Amino acid sequence: MLQLNHQNNNYECSGVNINELANQFGTPLYVYDAATIKARYHKLKSAFSGIRIRLHYACKANANISIMKLLKSEGAGLDAVSIEEVQLGILAGFQPHDIIYTPNSVDFSEVQQAVALGVRINIDNLRILEQFGMQYGNTYACCVRINPHIMAGGHAQISVGHIDSKFGISIHQLRHVLRLVELLNIRIEGLHMHTGSDILDADVFLRGAELLFEAAVQFSELDYLDFGSGFKVPYKEGEPATDIEETGQKIAQVFSAFCATYGRELELKFEPGKYLVSEAGLLLVRANVVKQTTSTVFVGVNSGQNHLIRPMFYQAYHRIQNLSNPEGATRLYSVVGYICETDTFAYDRKLNEVREGDLLAIFNAGAYGFAMANQYNSRLRPAEVLLLDGQAHLIRKREDLDDLLRNQLILSL
Numbered sequence: 001m002l003q004l005n006h007q008n009n010n011y012e013c014s015g016v017n018i019n020e021l022a023n024q025f026g027t028p029l030y031v032y033d034a035a036t037i038k039a040r041y042h043k044l045k046s047a048f049s050g051i052r053i054r055l056h057y058a059c060k061a062n063a064n065i066s067i068m069k070l071l072k073s074e075g076a077g078l079d080a081v082s083i084e085e086v087q088l089g090i091l092a093g094f095q096p097h098d099i100i101y102t103p104n105s106v107d108f109s110e111v112q113q114a115v116a117l118g119v120r121i122n123i124d125n126l127r128i129l130e131q132f133g134m135q136y137g138n139t140y141a142c143c144v145r146i147n148p149h150i151m152a153g154g155h156a157q158i159s160v161g162h163i164d165s166k167f168g169i170s171i172h173q174l175r176h177v178l179r180l181v182e183l184l185n186i187r188i189e190g191l192h193m194h195t196g197s198d199i200l201d202a203d204v205f206l207r208g209a210e211l212l213f214e215a216a217v218q219f220s221e222l223d224y225l226d227f228g229s230g231f232k233v234p235y236k237e238g239e240p241a242t243d244i245e246e247t248g249q250k251i252a253q254v255f256s257a258f259c260a261t262y263g264r265e266l267e268l269k270f271e272p273g274k275y276l277v278s279e280a281g282l283l284l285v286r287a288n289v290v291k292q293t294t295s296t297v298f299v300g301v302n303s304g305q306n307h308l309i310r311p312m313f314y315q316a317y318h319r320i321q322n323l324s325n326p327e328g329a330t331r332l333y334s335v336v337g338y339i340c341e342t343d344t345f346a347y348d349r350k351l352n353e354v355r356e357g358d359l360l361a362i363f364n365a366g367a368y369g370f371a372m373a374n375q376y377n378s379r380l381r382p383a384e385v386l387l388l389d390g391q392a393h394l395i396r397k398r399e400d401l402d403d404l405l406r407n408q409l410i411l412s413l
């Protein structure tokens with residue numbers, strides 16, 4: 001978990017004074033630490049030694065082009081879930097064959113656009129597979145997304161591999177997949193599964209791997225197996241994370257054994273989003289009001305569910321720290337946003353005494369933070385800053401009123 005170093009009543013991260021950063025760029029402000037992102041990438045990659053491994057950054061977690069370029073420069077490929085993410089990836093400099101496009105519920109025309117751009121296609125349902133085979137036969141390879149029906153992770157919206165999930169082609173429909181492959185002469189280059197976001201131990205991955213191996217032997221032209229994502233990131237202090245070294249070793253071992261049986265050195269792919277960028281991000285906000293009510297003390301900040309919706313949408317826990325009063329006595333607060341909804345960031349949270357104007361840091365805000373931000377209540381989206389080599393780089397400007405009006409055609413009434 002990202003720790004800020006406390007020096008002379010200020011906090012610093014990667015050589016940058018965070019309190020001054022908030023003064024310089026204003027708040028609310030998203031701040032990302034490049035060193036943390038790079039460290040996560042290399043830690044994950046090196047855990048799978050001895051096999052061919054490729055990590056594709058799932059950019060839906062944070063689609064800022066500079067973040068995409070940073071991961072590209074470290075050697076990552078890209079995982080895109082929409083044609084727009086594919087287009088951003090190409091703008092960021094990714095080669096088309098380093099991009100895996102994994103859409104769901106899209107019209108076939110979007111798949112055709114992705115083929116025209118030359119990216120890898122991951123097919124999520126039988127109807128699209130059939131259309132794909134009819135049009136391309138064996139002239140354009142594709143990957144098939146299998147739903148292994150493994151229940152992983154705690155929260156239903158995060159868990160996507162279970163029986164009621166809309167994602168992927170059921171493992172029980174493999175026979176149908178094989179018939180289409182044979183009849184339409186489709187070249188399947190990869191099999192994919194992505195079971196969810198909160199997998200803690202290697203055994204869930206291993207169970208999924210076994211199912212994928214069983215399926216894989218029925219396809220003769222595979223180049224890769226894609227295990228999706230699901231690495232758990234600690235959000236609370238002391239909360240367990242996926243043991244990456246142990247998971248990596250166990251998976252590398254069974255994967256090598258499988259490649260020997262299959263008769264070919266396949267590539268193992270993962271598509272981490274949260275793992276690479278979550279902990280690297282902070283959302284800096286200021287306390288607008290401290291409000292004592294009959295039941296609690298609220299801290300109302302200059303941000304809300306419009307900037308970071310995970311606490312309200314997923315009941316996610318995000319650590320909060322008062323960066324303006326490190327020596328203050330700790331008190332209990334409910335930290336809430338300024339949106340006209342019940343947008344509570346944290347209940348009953350122990351913070352160093354909060355005074356109006358204090359700077360608060362909300363941690364683990366690098367993934368699904370800005371990416372899910374919106375303009376509800378006609379509020380502006382914040383700026384984003386990347387800390388790189390001891391410098392703070394503005395990588396997205398704060399919005400202004402023009403951004404609210406951008407596509408509106410104003411009637412003269």
Ligand SMILES: *Cc1c(COP(=O)(O)O)cnc(C)c1O
Binds near residue numbers: 229274
């Ligand atoms: C969301 C998603 C990911 C990334 O999930 P994280 O929990 O952020 O690591 C990877 N692959 C696919 C297909 C996804 O939809």
